[in-house]
Every structure is written in C-alpha cells, then in structure tokens.
Amino acid sequence: MRISELAAEADVPIATVKYYLREGLLPGGERTGATRAEYDASHVQRLGAIRALIDSGVSVADARAVLAAVDMPPGHLLDLLHIVHDATTPTVDAIDTAKAEQLARRMGWTEERSDPQALAVLAHALRRLDVAGFTIDDAAMSTYLDAVTRIARAEIAGIPTTSAEDAVRYVALGSVLVEPMLLALRRLAEQIEATRRFSP
Amino acid sequence: MRISELAAEADVPIATVKYYLREGLLPGGERTGATRAEYDASHVQRLGAIRALIDSGVSVADARAVLAAVDMPPGHLLDLLHIVHDATTPTVDAIDTAKAEQLARRMGWTEERSDPQALAVLAHALRRLDVAGFTIDDAAMSTYLDAVTRIARAEIAGIPTTSAEDAVRYVALGSVLVEPMLLALRRLAEQIEATRRFSP
Numbered sequence: 137m138r139i140s141e142l143a144a145e146a147d148v149p150i151a152t153v154k155y156y157l158r159e160g161l162l163p164g165g166e167r168t169g170a171t172r173a174e175y176d177a178s179h180v181q182r183l184g185a186i187r188a189l190i191d192s193g194v195s196v197a198d199a200r201a202v203l204a205a206v207d208m209p210p211g212h213l214l215d216l217l218h219i220v221h222d223a224t225t226p227t228v229d230a231i232d233t234a235k236a237e238q239l240a241r242r243m244g245w246t247e248e249r250s251d252p253q254a255l256a257v258l259a260h261a262l263r264r265l266d267v268a269g270f271t272i273d274d275a276a277m278s279t280y281l282d283a284v285t286r287i288a289r290a291e292i293a294g295i296p297t298t299s300a301e302d303a304v305r306y307v308a309l310g311s312v313l314v315e316p317m318l319l320a321l322r323r324l325a326e327q328i329e330a331t332r333r334f335s336p
Numbered sequence: 337m338r339i340s341e342l343a344a345e346a347d348v349p350i351a352t353v354k355y356y357l358r359e360g361l362l363p364g365g366e367r368t369g370a371t372r373a374e375y376d377a378s379h380v381q382r383l384g385a386i387r388a389l390i391d392s393g394v395s396v397a398d399a400r401a402v403l404a405a406v407d408m409p410p411g412h413l414l415d416l417l418h419i420v421h422d423a424t425t426p427t428v429d430a431i432d433t434a435k436a437e438q439l440a441r442r443m444g445w446t447e448e449r450s451d452p453q454a455l456a457v458l459a460h461a462l463r464r465l466d467v468a469g470f471t472i473d474d475a476a477m478s479t480y481l482d483a484v485t486r487i488a489r490a491e492i493a494g495i496p497t498t499s500a501e502d503a504v505r506y507v508a509l510g511s512v513l514v515e516p517m518l519l520a521l522r523r524l525a526e527q528i529e530a531t532r533r534f535s536p
Contacts, residue, residue: 146467181469188468214530221523239521245528254527258520265517267346268388269381270509272517279490280514280521283483288525290479292533309470311526314480315519317465317472320458321439321480322518323421325488326511327454328445330414333492 139165142175146183153183161186161200185305188313198223202308209304213295218251220308225257233259243281287318339365342375346383353383361386361400385505388513398423402508409504413495418451420508425457433459443481487518 142165143150156162162182165173182203189199201223209216236258237245265272272280291310296302342365343350356362362382365373382403389399401423409416436458437445465472472480491510496502 184467188464214534261517261520264388267384276490276494284521284525288529290476292529317461320461321484325484329488329492334414
C-alpha cells in the first residue's frame with residue numbers, strides 16, 4: 137500500500153507517519169520509485185504499536201528504545217523486560233530505598249537480580265504518599281502486594297510460546313500498554329465497590 | 337510558623353508556596369502583620385497533599401477541584417469519588433463503550449449508577465491495546481478483573497471511620513496517589529516473576 141493508505145489504515149495523519157519514518161521509529165517501505173514506497177501489514181501493526189506507546193505517555197526517544205529492543209532482542213526475556221522498564225521509567229533522583237526493598241522482599245524479591253531503578257521509582261511513590269500524610273495500613277498493603285503478584289504471575293505465564301517474536305512483542309508492549317487499562321479498571325472497581333457499600 | 341518555615345518543613349520552595357497561595361490551593365495563614373502571616377501543621381499537611389497530587393501528574397486546576405471537594409465534601413462519599421475521578425481524568429472523546437461495559441459487568445457494574453467518563457477511559461485504554469495488535473486472553477483478563485476488585489474492596493473497606501474529614505481525605509487522595517505506587521509494584525512483581533521463571 138501507499139503511505140496515504142498506510143496512514144488511513146492506522147488512523148494516523150500522513151505528516152505524523154512521515155515524522156515516525158524520519159525519527160527511525162517506523163522502518164521505510166520498499167522503494168518503488170524516486171518518491172514512492174510500498175508498505176505492508178507489518179507497517180500497520182508497527183504504527184499501531186508506536187501510537188499505543190506514545191498515547192501511553194512514552195516519549196519518542198523511549199518508544200524508539202522499546203522498539204529497538206523488539207527488533208534486536210537480547211538473548212533473555214528478563215533482560216528485555218529490564219530494558220523496557222528502564223526505557224519507560226523517568227529517571228528519578230537517588231533515594232533511600234529501604235522501605236521499597238522491604239515491600240519487594242514480601243513479594244519474593246532477592247538482591248541477586250536487583251533493579252535499582254525499579255526500587256527507586258517505588259521509593260518515590262511511597263514518599264509521595266508519606267508527604268501527603270496518606271498512610272496505607274498493613275492489611276491494604278498486603279492486598280496490593282498479593283494483587284500485583286497474581287497479575288505478574290498471569291502475565292509471565294501468558295508469554296506466548298508460538299514464536300520468539302511473539303514473546304518479545306508481548307513482553308515489550310504488554311508491560312507498558314496494560315498500565316492505563318489497569319488504572320481504568322481499578323477506578324471502575326472502586327466506583328462499583330463504593331456503590332455496593334454506600335448506596336441506599 | 338512563618339512562610340519560610342512552612343516551606344522548609346514541607347520541602348517546597350517559598351516561591352512555589354506563594355504560587356499555591358495565589359492560586360487558592362493553599363489557604364492563607366493567620367495575618368499577624370501587614371506582610372506577615374502564621375501557618376500551622378494543617379498547612380504543612382495541605383502542602384504535602386498538593387505536592388503529591390501535582391507530582392502524580394494532576395494539573396493545578398484539577399488539584400484545586402480535588403481539594404475543593406475535600407473542603408466542601410458532597411453529602412455522599414460515592415459522589416466525592418466521582419468528583420475526584422472526574423477531576424483527575426483527562427477528557428476523552430466519545431467512543432463505543434460496549435467492550436468496556438462488558439468488562440465492567442463482570443466486576444458487578446450495573447447501569448443504575450453509571451459513570452460514562454470512567455467507561456470511556458477504559459474503552460480508550462482497550463482501543464490502544466487493540467491498535468497495537470496486543471490481545472489479552474480471557475484468563476489474563478479474569479486475573480486483572482479479580483485483582484482490581486480485591487484492591488477496591490480493601491480500599492473501600494479501609495475508609496477511616498474516625499471522622500468524616502479523615503474519610504473524605506482518604507477517598508479523595510487515596511484513589512489518585514496510590515496509582516504510581518501500584519504501577520511501580522506491578523513492574524517489580526513482573527521482574528520478580530520473570531526472574532523466578534527464567535533464571536538459570
């Protein structure tokens with residue numbers, strides 16, 4: 137298909153498609169003339185992935201890093217997960233991570249395979265709650281830890297075994313793209329539970 | 337305390353404290369002279385709440401709406417939750433919410449107390465996944481629905497009964513401020529589970 141058809145198919149303005157081409161996010165089509173190129177279904181899917189990442193708040197530079205990891209995946213899915221988390225995590229200041237480590241340990245974290253950045257992000261989130269004078273009691277925290285562990289277990293168990301490419305795509309995109317859905321589901325669940333509890 | 341002490345206590349620059357005063361986010365202190373006012377512990381806590389909201393990506397205007405709801409709470413906690421969710425949800429285009437409604441129903445949602453905005457946000461998150469060619473199978477979706485329901489149940493059950501003010505604060509701030517922590521915990525849990533499964 138032509139670039140105009142690609143843009144229409146993926147519901148992205150042509151100027152934006154050209155921008156992604158220039159930025160190296162989207163691989164070029166097959167040249168069929170001096171100013172013409174042919175695109176195929178793989179370009180549509182790639183464009184969809186770019187849009188989804190960018191709509192999720194990932195910057196162009198970070199989306200490029202995620203997609204580069206999809207194109208040239210490291211030998212190990214765990215390394216891919218670290219690359220993706222790193223790319224999509226804002227750099228945070230160094231911070232005391234003692235409380236974060238304590239929570240991580242309750243989920244089975246050990247120092248052998250540590251990711252200081254992930255712990256620092258959690259530490260900052262905990263500090264924000266602290267600064268706002270918001271306390272999460274131990275029972276609620278246990279529920280959070282248990283819930284995210286169940287989620288992560290289902291996600292890791294669900295990594296497709298059909299092909300290495302499918303697995304890479306699933307790990308790289310899933311971790312980031314599921315976040316807005318998860319937050320939307322939690323807010324709905326809060327409304328449902330509040331209705332159940334407080335409705336006359 | 338003086339404004340300089342308030343700023344130091346809450347670890348916020350004085351200029352920013354003055355900005356929050358001008359914007360009506362922070363109530364003024366008690367006047368003790370032409371250019372002097374006294375602040376107290378309630379100002380420190382309020383400042384902490386403002387910072388936490390803004391650090392969580394809430395705009396100044398939306399933080400004002402959340403804090404206004406805390407100051408003049410509606411008669412019903414459920415209405416407060418709706419106000420807070422509304423204030424901190426970016427306005428999204430109208431979209432077909434059939435799939436979102438289907439998921440909401442699985443969590444016990446009924447039309448009697450519907451929040452079209454919450455459903456639209458979920459519908460957009462689902463569409464992003466769709467556009468990226470990312471499919472969540474039914475088993476994984478059940479895990480997500482179950483996990484957020486457990487979370488919401490614990491959160492609503494944990495609403496403090498000590499005072500109406502505490503309850504309002506908990507509902508208004510908790511729903512928004514817990515989000516970054518929840519996402520950080522999920523990412524850590526993914527790394528832990530991936531390590532467990534793939535480490536040699």
